[in-house]
Amino acid sequence: SYKTLKYNLSKHYILDYQDKFKFYETVRINNFADILKYNRDKKKYLVKPLVSERGIGSKVLDDVNEEELKSYYNRYKLSGLIVQPYTNDFIKYGERKICFINGEYVLARKVVQKGDEELVCYHSGSKKELYKPSKQELELGKKVYEEFSKKYDLSYYRLDVTSSRRSPIINEVEALNPDFCSVIYKKKDLEKYHKSVKEMLDNY
Numbered sequence: 054s055y056k057t058l059k060y061n062l063s064k065h066y067i068l069d070y071q072d073k074f075k076f077y078e079t080v081r082i083n084n085f086a087d088i089l090k091y092n093r094d095k096k097k098y099l100v101k102p103l104v105s106e107r108g109i110g111s112k113v114l115d116d117v118n119e120e121e122l123k124s125y126y127n128r129y130k131l132s133g134l135i136v137q138p139y140t141n142d143f144i145k146y147g148e149r150k151i152c153f154i155n156g157e158y159v160l161a162r163k164v165v166q167k168g169d170e171e172l173v174c175y176h177s178g179s180k181k182e183l184y185k186p187s188k189q190e191l192e193l194g195k196k197v198y199e200e201f202s203k204k205y206d207l208s209y210y211r212l213d214v215t216s217s218r219r220s221p222i223i224n225e226v227e228a229l230n231p232d233f234c235s236v237i238y239k240k241k242d243l244e245k246y247h248k249s250v251k252e253m254l255d256n257y
Contacts, residue, residue: 062229063103064135066201073200074193076223082134085126092117097139100125104132106230113139142215148224151186151212154249155256156198160242161186181237187218197226208253 067079082088082100091098092114102110110129114136117125126134147165151158163184186194194212201207210228214221238246 063133064101064105064225065103065133066226067135070200070226074197074223075221077137077140079135079137082126082136085123085130088114088122088126088134088136089119091136092119092122098136099139100134100136102129102132102134106227115139140215142222146215146217148213148215149184149186149190149221150227151184151190151194151214152210152246153194153198153212154209154246154253156195156202157249158186158191158194159246159249160238162237183237183239187221189219190214190221193221193223197223201226201228208256209250 067076068081070076071079080087088100091100093116094114098114100112100114105111112125114122144166147163149161149163151161153159161184162181164181167180190212193214197212198207198210201210207228210226211232212223213225213227214223216222
């Protein structure tokens with residue numbers, strides 16, 4: 054729906070729901086002094102635009118040159134920025150992308166580090182493979198559907214998680230462009246997917 058698309062143009066939902074679900078701790082960047090503070094911290098952080106996808110604009114803060122950082126901030130400040138602790142979970146566990154339609158699991162894939170890329174993302178060179186979600190991941194997906202659906206239609210979305218299978222942490226709830234990368238799935242998986250999509254559309 055239009056309301057779903059409008060709300061999910063931005064990652065602000067992470068800030069809205071991080072008291073209800075387990076996300077990596079997320080803070081809004083309000084000015085250049087904020088981003089400079091995180092860049093100077095002994096810990097590494099990940100900063101990303103509120104409006105972006107496919108990892109575009111994501112940047113690791115680890116004593117980045119100040120002029121480079123200022124240029125980055127000026128480029129994305131209008132869309133807004135958020136910062137999270139940098140984690141090795143993506144390298145250790147990979148990122149699982151789990152597709153749900155009407156709250157029911159349909160199919161999933163996993164993105165894992167292929168070389169030495171710092172950001173584990175297919176568009177950064179990481180590889181994708183078929184994945185079977187854990188019981189905990191499926192339960193989390195249903196809870197997300199039930200909670201988000203109180204606000205807007207979440208008939209078709211993708212839950213992106215990492216950390217352990219028993220205790221997944223949400224990276225994103227992708228409802229704007231929940232692509233499922235059809236080329237890696239088996240015929241029976243695609244048939245299930247198309248059947249679920251048809252049933253969803255028939256309900257409108």
